[in-house]
Amino acid sequence: MGESLPRVHGGAQQHSDTLxxxxxxxxxxxxxxxxxxxxxxxxxxxxxxxEFRSTSPTVGCxxxxxxxxxxxxxxxxxxxxxxxxxxxxxxxxxYYRGAHVALLVYDITQRxxxxxxxxxxxxxxxxxxxxxxxxxxxxxxxxxxxxxxVPLEEGESLASNKGLYFIExxxxxxxxxxxxxxxxxxxxxECIGAQQGGLTEWxxxxxVDLRHKDSFNLFASCCKVGP
Amino acid sequence: xEGEAQKATASWESGTLAPVDRLRSVRxxxxxxxxxxxxxxxxxxxxxxxxxxxxCALILKTAGxxxxxxxxxxxxxxxxxTAEAEEEALRTVDSGRSEEQHExxxxxxxxxxxxxEQHSNDLSxxxxxxxxxxxxxxxxxxxxxxxxxEAGKPIYxxxxxxxxxxxxxxxxxxLVSFVEAEKNIIRSIHADGCKVxxxxxxxxxxxxxxxxxxxxxEMLRELQYIYYQIVSLLTLTQLNHIFQHKQNYDLRRxxxxxxxxxxxxLIRLERDPGLLLSAVxxxxxxxxxxxxxxxxxxxxxxxxxxxxxxxxxxxxxxLVRKKDQFLxxxxxxxxFNLVGSSSSFREGEGWTPICLPKxxxxxxxxxxxxxxxxxxxxxxxxxxxxxxxxxxxxxxKQKFMERLSKRSAYQALKEAVKCPSYSVAQVGxxxxxxxxxxxxxxxxxxxxxxPMVYQSDEEQERLLSLYQELHSCLHHPTRxxxxxxxxxxxxxxxxxxxxxxELYLCFxxxxxxxxxxxxxxxxxxxxxxxxxxxxxxxxxxY
Ligand SMILES: Nc1nc2c(ncn2[C@@H]2O[C@H](COP(=O)(O)OP(=O)(O)O)[C@@H](O)[C@H]2O)c(=O)[nH]1
Ligand SMILES: [Mg+2]
Numbered sequence: 001m002g003e004s005l006p007r008v009h010g011g012a013q014q015h016s017d018t019l020x021x022x023x024x025x026x027x028x029x030x031x032x033x034x035x036x037x038x039x040x041x042x043x044x045x046x047x048x049x050x051e052f053r054s055t056s057p058t059v060g061c062x063x064x065x066x067x068x069x070x071x072x073x074x075x076x077x078x079x080x081x082x083x084x085x086x087x088x089x090x091x092x093x094x095y096y097r098g099a100h101v102a103l104l105v106y107d108i109t110q111r112x113x114x115x116x117x118x119x120x121x122x123x124x125x126x127x128x129x130x131x132x133x134x135x136x137x138x139x140x141x142x143x144x145x146x147x148x149x150v151p152l153e154e155g156e157s158l159a160s161n162k163g164l165y166f167i168e169x170x171x172x173x174x175x176x177x178x179x180x181x182x183x184x185x186x187x188x189x190e191c192i193g194a195q196q197g198g199l200t201e202w203x204x205x206x207x208v209d210l211r212h213k214d215s216f217n218l219f220a221s222c223c224k225v226g227p
Numbered sequence: 228x229e230g231e232a233q234k235a236t237a238s239w240e241s242g243t244l245a246p247v248d249r250l251r252s253v254r255x256x257x258x259x260x261x262x263x264x265x266x267x268x269x270x271x272x273x274x275x276x277x278x279x280x281x282x283c284a285l286i287l288k289t290a291g292x293x294x295x296x297x298x299x300x301x302x303x304x305x306x307x308x309t310a311e312a313e314e315e316a317l318r319t320v321d322s323g324r325s326e327e328q329h330e331x332x333x334x335x336x337x338x339x340x341x342x343x344e345q346h347s348n349d350l351s352x353x354x355x356x357x358x359x360x361x362x363x364x365x366x367x368x369x370x371x372x373x374x375x376x377e378a379g380k381p382i383y384x385x386x387x388x389x390x391x392x393x394x395x396x397x398x399x400x401x402l403v404s405f406v407e408a409e410k411n412i413i414r415s416i417h418a419d420g421c422k423v424x425x426x427x428x429x430x431x432x433x434x435x436x437x438x439x440x441x442x443x444x445e446m447l448r449e450l451q452y453i454y455y456q457i458v459s460l461l462t463l464t465q466l467n468h469i470f471q472h473k474q475n476y477d478l479r480r481x482x483x484x485x486x487x488x489x490x491x492x493l494i495r496l497e498r499d500p501g502l503l504l505s506a507v508x509x510x511x512x513x514x515x516x517x518x519x520x521x522x523x524x525x526x527x528x529x530x531x532x533x534x535x536x537x538x539x540x541x542x543x544x545x546l547v548r549k550k551d552q553f554l555x556x557x558x559x560x561x562x563f564n565l566v567g568s569s570s571s572f573r574e575g576e577g578w579t580p581i582c583l584p585k586x587x588x589x590x591x592x593x594x595x596x597x598x599x600x601x602x603x604x605x606x607x608x609x610x611x612x613x614x615x616x617x618x619x620x621x622x623x624k625q626k627f628m629e630r631l632s633k634r635s636a637y638q639a640l641k642e643a644v645k646c647p648s649y650s651v652a653q654v655g656x657x658x659x660x661x662x663x664x665x666x667x668x669x670x671x672x673x674x675x676x677x678p679m680v681y682q683s684d685e686e687q688e689r690l691l692s693l694y695q696e697l698h699s700c701l702h703h704p705t706r707x708x709x710x711x712x713x714x715x716x717x718x719x720x721x722x723x724x725x726x727x728x729e730l731y732l733c734f735x736x737x738x739x740x741x742x743x744x745x746x747x748x749x750x751x752x753x754x755x756x757x758x759x760x761x762x763x764x765x766x767x768x769y
Contacts, residue, residue, distance in 0.1 A: 036484050045574050055570040057484045059596075060579020062571060063617065081575070085484040087461060091580055094614065 025074045027068070028188055028200040033120045035113040036084040039140040043105065043173035044081040047181050058083040061095055064104045068185040073193065075185050079199045094128075096124060100188050100199065101134050103180075106221040107122035108139045108168065109147040114155070121162060131195070134187050135164045138180065194219055358387045362636050371436040372453060372493060375400055377429065378475045382457075382482065382733065384711055386765055389479060405429060415443045426450040429459065430470040434766070439692065442699040447494050452557065455584045456492050459561045460485050463588035489569040495560075497688050499541065504665045504673040504729065505556050507563070510542040512643045514759040519636035521545040521767045527627040528769040529619045533592065534610040535627075539644045541567060543671075543763070550768045555585030556670050562594075566606050570595045577625075578617045581610075595620035604644050651675040654753045656746045658738040660718065663694060663731040664754055666762060671752070671759040690718075694731050697722035701729070712740060720744060 032040040041058050045051055048064040062081040067074060080095040084087065096102055104120050106113040117137065124135065137159045139150060152168060159166035165187065169176040192198040276432035285657035303370055338369075359364050365387050373392070379400030381389035389396075403413055403425055416423040424446040426433040433450040458466065460515050461481060501507050510518075524547045525537045537544040541563055549556060565581065566572060582588065592618060595609040607627070609620045631637045651659055653675075654757055660680060665672035681690050701709045701724045711722045719734040721743045732750070758764065 041571065041574065048575065055574065056487065056568065058571045059569050059577060060581075060594075062575045062577050063621070064575035083484070087481040087483075087485070088580070091614065160242075206654065 015152045024072075025076050025202040026189075026193060028075050028077050028101060028199060029080070029099045029187075030077050030100040030101040030103065030105045030184070031080045031082065032105055033082055033096065033117075033124070034084055034093070034138075035107070035110075035116040037154075038084070038105045038107040038110070038113050039171045040084065040103075042103050043083050043103070043140060043169065043177065046078050046171050046177040047077065048081060050174070050178075052174070057085070060088060060091070066181070068181060070185055070189055071200075073189055075189065077181070077185075093123075093127065096129060097127060099133055100192050101136070101184055103136045103138050103184075104164070105138045105140050106150065108150045108155075109141055109144045111149040114139075114150045118158070121164075126204050131191065132198075134184065134191055135162075136180070136184065137162075137164045137166045137169040139166075140171055142168045142175060143173050190217070229361055237554045245397040269501065271598075291761060292512075297503060359391075369388065369438050370493075372450070372489075373399065373432070373434040374453065374489075375432050376455065376470060376474075376476070376478060377432060378470075379405075380462045380477060381477055382431065382478045383486065385452075385490065394632075395756070396434075399425075400432060403432055403490065411491040414738055415446075422446065424450065426454065428454045441692075441695065444702070444704060445695055445699055449493075451543055452492060452496060452560070453489060456483070456561060456564070457490050458584040458588055459558075459565075462582045462590060463584070464590070470512075479558075479607060486567060488564060488568055492561075492564050495564060497561075498684075498691060500663050500674060500691060500694060501541075501556075501672060502560055503691070503698055504629055504663060504672050506665045506670050506671050507539070507543050507556060507559055508674065509761060509763055510539040510544050510643055511648055511673075511760050512544065514764060516636040516639040516643075517545060517763065518765065519634050520631060520640055521547060521763075521765075523627055523634070525767045525769060526630060529611070529616070529623050531611045531613040531616050532609060532620070532623060533612060533767065534608075535623075536562065536608040536610070538563065538566060538606045538608065539602075539640075540604045544640065548665055552586075554575075554583070556583045558583035562608060566596060566608065573598060573601070574604065576617075576621060578620075580614065583610075593617075595624065597624060603641075605640070648676050652680060656748055658734045658742065659746055659750070660735060661690065661733040663729075664750070665729040667727055669762060671762050690733060693718070693720055693733070712743065714740075721747070723747060 032044060034040055034224060036057055041055060041062065042052060044062065044064050045053070048066045058081060060083055064079045064081065066077045066079065069075075080099070082092050082095055102124055104117045104124075106117040108114075121135070124133070137155060139152070139155045154166065156166050158164075165183070167176055167180050167183075169180055171177060188199075244303060285292045287388075368386050370385070371374070372385045373381070373396055375381055377400070379397040381393050381396045383389065383394050384396075394671070411429065413425050415425065420438055422435075422437050422441070422443070424435045424437070424443055426435075426447055428451075431454060433454055435450050437446055459493040466478075469481075471577070485725070496502050520537065524537060524545060527535070533549045534554055534558075535544070535547045536554075542557075546554065546559075561583070562581070569577075571577065575597075577594070579594055579596065580591035581594045582591050586592075586761075591614070592610045592612060593614045595611070595617065597607055599605040599607060607624055609623055611620055613619075651661055660678050661675060663672055663674045677687055679688070681687050697711055697713070697720055701708050701722055708723055711720075713720045714736070718736055719738050721732045723730045730747065730750070732743070732746065738746075754761065
């Protein structure tokens with residue numbers, strides 16, 4: 001009984017602290033690019049719910065969120081999982097425009113998807129503002145190493161030539177997925193978070209308040225246009 | 228209000244996938260030469276014999292080889308064709324085609340002929356794409372659907388792969404275009420137990436091959452749906468643009484990953500009475516609850532929001548629309564098909580361009596698609612004109628959820644989704660097994676659960692095809708009927724159409740004609756009593 005008192009007190013303390021100086025929650029726009037079927041949606045589902053299930057191909061684009069806590073900030077990842085099908089190519093720039101993080105995903109068992117990832121990189125570079133986007137090359141389906149068509153070294157060397165970060169993951173087993181998200185969080189906070197206006201602050205909108213909502217939308221469009 | 232509507236149109240145009248300037252130039256151009264919908268055919272060549280195809284193969288072949296004498300030997304089985312028309316058609320073939328095409332054509336047609344000869348009754352249910360197109364199983368499917376470009380390039384096949392069928396499709400196109408060259412339209416070819424129906428919708432050609440006793444009109448209606456499905460993915464503007472610039476473009480590149488939508492639509496056409504009736508069905512729900520749901524949806528509006536649609540599986544809960552904007556039942560069925568076919572909307576919020584071809588074939592809307600709760604059947608679709616509207620739509624959904632979850636109506640809604648719809652026993656007509664009732668003014672229909680006798684997929688499809696037969700009789704192009712009564716060994720059927728409704732009833736085979744007709748009034752009375760639960764009586768606008 002007696003023990004619980006200070007804890008309650010401590011909790012209240014923290015709460016009033018929060019009221020005075022809200023915890024920094026920064027919005028990070030992350031886009032997943034790559035051929036259809038490489039596992040973008042599966043990675044996105046791992047990121048947001050740490051689950052794996054097979055779904056039908058993405059229609060258009062899917063939006064998911066996940067919050068990552070760092071020691072000095074909280075990042076709210078707004079994840080845009082694109083479809084990767086050719087018919088959507090003309091709308092895809094909508095999603096990578098202003099993205100803080102781009103994951104170029106390929107399937108290590110399909111060489112062609114590795115080639116496509118490089119085409120996506122070219123696309124990105126057209127819009128690229130140095131220092132504004134952190135780009136990761138992600139070789140997925142690492143669990144299928146026996147069917148591997150793209151050697152680990154090849155991914156690594158492409159990444160180092162182009163100045164990208166690199167990792168191999170398995171959305172199926174979950175291997176390296178959390179590691180990926182954690183290192184993305186650290187990198188993006190280091191590289192972009194420090195810049196003036198690099199990341200915008202996220203404001204929760206607990207109740208329906210139109211004035212509040214409007215300001216939220218302003219942020220949304222500001223984030224979309226990019227830093 | 229007017230200004231608002233105009234703005235909506237403007238931003239909707241800029242919301243298309245193609246850059247605006249390119250779109251404009253496409254629109255200014257006339258559609259590509261060839262048959263355009265509405266072109267008056269010079270002569271109607273509606274009923275060819277199936278062997279006509281094989282004759283054509285020989286014709287194509289011999290024309291290519293320059294052995295003119297041979298053509299006429301094989302050209303005798305035309306039914307509705309005068310000798311003069313024959314000669315004309317053949318002349319066209321002679322002058323128009325290249326030799327390789329004829330060779331390829333022959334091979335394919337020989338294959339087609341085999342299909343006809345060797346058809347078996349062993350209907351396999353496998354719908355795998357990898358199916359061997361020369362196999363027994365492939366040949367014996369009840370219904371094939373092919374889509375090709377006007378250059379004869381394969382775009383879609385229901386069974387097997389497009390590659391394996393490219394020569395067959397080339398021949399289909401050859402058939403279409405040589406008839407077309409004389410300002411005629413090839414509509415269908417009939418042969419023993421097999422029917423081939425053509426639908427030319429520039430720049431696409433759709434071909435249905437059926438072993439069922441469907442009427443041409445019903446088959447055309449189904450091909451039309453497939454056409455709209457493809458337009459819905461790409462817009463007609465984009466389709467025209469592509470084929471204007473590259474006649475032999477391989478459209479499968481753009482449709483890759485979406486074939487399953489067409490596959491599923493074809494299954495729906497066999498199972499969903501709504502597609503037959505040109506109507507959708509509602510989730511039965513107390514009108515007080517439905518009104519709360521509708522008004523919550525109405526309150527969650529946004530400048531560019533045009534339609535808010537709440538679905539419970541394949542049933543409509545409510546639909547709120549912008550004033551003066553209407554959603555066609557075909558467009559709504561395409562939305563149903565998209566949502567019902569894709570499990571991907573279960574994760575997060577979906578945001579996709581979608582063309583609603585009955586609304587406008589030229590541009591895309593942008594749909595925000597999400598489920599109300601993770602494992603729920605309730606799916607909300609918010610259709611906006613602006614492709615940058617994602618966060619606005621996401622907010623609309625949030626607002627809707629906040630409002631709705633405070634009300635007891637939400638609980639009632641969730642209960643209604645869990646319950647089976649209703650059983651025919653509730654109507655209190657002992658011999659009545661099942662019925663479809665469509666209210667013409669609202670475009671909504673209602674029907675009870677399938678009873679025990681029609682539990683299996685095959686039995687349901689069989690009942691649906693019986694309804695389809697009745698539908699064809701009522702809507703016969705030249706001799707439409709108001710009533711139709713039919714006795715069969717397995718069931719008796721009655722159909723009636725008035726200016727206000729369409730009704731299809733299925734009775735046990737023991738019912739008498741008199742009691743079947745008497746049942747109509749009793750059923751109509753019951754529906755009137757229940758209508759505020761079964762239908763949406765007060766549709767809302769923003
Ligand atoms: N073995 C294996 N299969 C995976 C992995 N990630 C995704 N898949 C499967 O690959 C297919 C395509 O995945 P999906 O996430 O839809 O790919 P997307 O089109 O890039 O979004 C599905 O059948 C997934 O189950 C993985 O890491 N390992
Ligand atoms: Mg996907």
